Amino acid sequence: MFKKVIVLLMFGLFLAGCKNEPEQESENKKDTAAVRENFDALLQDFYDKGLALDPISATVSGDNRFNDRFPNKLSKSYNDTLKNYYKTYMERLKEFQDEDLTETQQMSKDVLNWELEMHLETLNFKNHEYFPIDQMWSVNLFMGQLASGMGAQPFKTVEDYENWLKRVEGYVKWLNTAEEKMREGMEEGYVLPKSLINKVIPQLKAMTEPDLEEHLFYKPVKNFPSNFSEEDKNRLKEQYTKMIKEKVIPAYQNLYNFMKNEYLEAGRTTSGIADIPDGEEYYKHQIKKYTTTDLTAEEIHQLGLDEVARISAQMEKVKEQVGFKGSLKEFFEYVRNNKDLMPYKQPDQVIAHFNEIYDRMKPQLNKLFDKKPKTEFEVRRTEAFRENSASAEYNPGSIDGTRPGIFYVPIPDATAYNIYSDESLFLHEAIPGHHYQISLTQENEQLPMFRKTLWYSGYGEGWALYSESLGKELGLYTDPYQYFGMLGAEMHRAVRLVVDTGLHSKGWTREEAIQYSIENEAEPKASIVSEIERYMANPGQALSYKIGQLKILELREKAKKELGDKFDIAQYHNEVLETGCIPLELLENKINAWIEKQKQS
Structure with missing residues (x-):
């Protein structure tokens, strides 16, 4: 039982x-x-x-909840x-x-x-505190864009105008703190090179413009929406006048006086970041940050030398094709100064030229891309206050797509504007470069919000440089000078590997870096000087382009080789673009997994 x-x-x-x-x-x-x-x-x-x-980033992404805030990040x-x-x-x-x-x-x-x-x-490094202002990368320049009323900061409602008044309050505190931090940096050996300080001084001076009608921060007042009442207009005009005269101009004037009279005198005569405390370790950090790899400065320098040699050989072929009899260096000079490549008299003609490039490539885009962004984009001239020291650049549209992506082109003198590299420039900055990559990321509903606004230069700039290589597939580069322009742009990024590591790891001077660039690329000297000073201000950033491009090309070739007839270029581009900006190691893992999956299908 x-x-x-x-x-x-x-x-x-x-x-x-x-x-x-x-x-x-x-x-x-x-x-x-x-x-x-x-x-x-x-x-x-x-x-x-x-x-x-980071409320400025919120504004840029189209989230307007924090448009009145400017925290003191210093x-x-x-x-x-x-x-x-x-x-x-x-x-x-x-x-x-x-x-x-x-x-x-x-x-x-x-x-x-x-x-x-x-x-x-x-x-862990002090650089973000002691170098708050430089000639190209610092927040004061971006605030100028917002102040103009033509940037991401909206000026459509009375509340928008009031938000900007509050944001400027915080910004003025930041300007004052910037001076304090630079003074501390001077005591500890953290100070910019003199050549960079000399570029910042006139930028600050421009913001002390006494004529209110000409002041950048007054522009929103000159462009009130038509539906504003006279009462609101008068009140806001009075508030903006007081803000500019009593806060903005004095803050810029103080900073200008400090940088001109004290900071410049203390400025470094050396060029590389290794010459500040912890500079060598900081450069290693910057390499990892911008390339998202573990490559050393020495490895990158050698890779740059190899790429310069390879691209030079391709340039020689173009020189022979057009019948030029001199040396490659002489051909650079010829291209730089060829009046036939400077056909325009007005900035609007340059902008129209870029729109025409887009029209020409549109029929071919479907072959390479079956996913295209919904976000609109525009080509605009860079604002006058910064175009003398600015490069062409892309500003993303808002995440909801209501604000277009904008490709900014500096045109300080339309008669001297050389068009030989415009096709590759458009592919890089606009379509299918930054505009496709960023907009498709923002529009991807599968991604969490934090990934829609991430930016890794190794991936983002690598994709943009890779996009330049697609020109022939998109019906461009039929003119040998435009193809030379693409080679020139690629050479420019290869030279960056050499000069950036030269400056910050090998003790090169600013002048040595300028001379190397002049000898190996077709950029005009003034542009080269600006570029070298750009690398001095932000070590390592310039490395990201070529490192990322080479990785995306390497993965494409691997996929073609292993998949054979199964390889679809549009699908490969989908795989690269759908994740948004990610470190290159993670991209490589993803593409390898995709290749294996395609083999089994």
């Missing part, structure tokens, strides 16, 4: 177990779903808190808050296991880990 009871009990337990298996499976599914929901909530929370910490309290923010999310990420996440979520986890580690590493 006892045995019978045991058997019945065991049989009952067995039945209960059988009954519970589906229930257990259902519970597991619920648990996994809950984990994934929690992970998505974590990413959204990271993004939302990040916008509150203050200790802000940097302590930022460090705590990064550390908190790094710890929270450890709560999630890869096997519980979707493929997209696993990528998001890897990307966020990279992002947090790099930001925390950056905060």
Whole structure:
């Protein structure tokens, strides 16, 4: 009887177990779903808190909740808050296991880990505090764009105008703190090279313009929306006048006086970042940050020398094709000064030229891309206050697509504007370069918000330079000078590998870097000088273009070789673009996985 009871009990337990298996499976599914929901909530929370910490980025992305804010990023309290923010999310990420996440979520986890580690590493260096202003990269220049009323800051409602007044309050505090930090930097050996300071001084001087009607910060007042009441117009005009005269101009005047009379005298005569405290370690950090690789300065320098030699050989062929009898260096000079390549008299003609390039390539885009962004884009002339020291650039549209992406072209003198590289420039900055890459990322509903606004130069600039190589497939480069322009642009990025590492790792002077560039590329000297000084201001950034391009080309060739007839160029481009900006190592892992999947299909 006892045995019978045991058997019945065991049989009952067995039945209960059988009954519970589906229930257990259902519970597991619920648990996994809950984990994934929690992970998505974590990413959204990271993004939302990040916008509150960086309200300018929020404005740029089209989120207008913080348009009245300008936190003092140079203050200790802000940097302590930022460090705590990064550390908190790094710890929270450890709560999630890869096997519980979707493929997209696993990528998001890897990307966020990279992002947090790099930001925390950056905060270990003092450069972000002691070099708040330079001639090209600093926030004061971008604030000028916003102040003009032609940038991301909206000026459509009365509230918009009032938001800008409040934001400028914070910005003026930042300008004052910038001087304090530069003074501290002077004491500790952190000071810009004199050549860069000499470029900043006139930029600051321009913002002390006493004629209110001509002041950049007054432009929104000159362009009130037609639906504003006279009462609002008069009130805002009075407030903006007071803001400019009593706050903006004095702040710029003080900074101008300091940089002209004290900072310049203390400026470095050396060019490379190795000459400041912890400069060598900082450059290693910058290489990793911008290339998203573990390449050394020496490896990159040699890669640059090899690429310069390869591209030079291609340039020689073009020189022979057009019948030029002199040396390649003489051909550079000929191209730079060829009046036939400077056909325009007005800036509008240059802008029209870029629009014509787009029209010519449109029929071919479908062959290479089956996904195209919905976000519109425009070509605009760079604003006068910064175009003398600016390069052509792309400013992204808003995430919701209501503000177009803008390709800015500096045209300080239309009669001297040389068009020989315009086709490659358009491919890089506009379509299918930055505009496709950024807009498709922002429009991808599968990506969490924080990945829609990330920027890794190795990927982003690598894609843009890769895009230049697509010119012939898109019906461009039929003119040998335009093809030479593409080679020139690629050479420009190869030269960057040599001169950036030369300046910051090998002790090159500014003049040595300028001379190397003059000998190996067709850019005019004034442009080369601006470029070299750009590398001096932001070490490592210039390395990202060529490193990223070579990786994307390498992965394309690998896919073609391994997939054979199964290779589809449009699908390859989808795979590269759909993830948005990610470190190159993660991109390589993704493409390798895609290749294996295609083999099995």
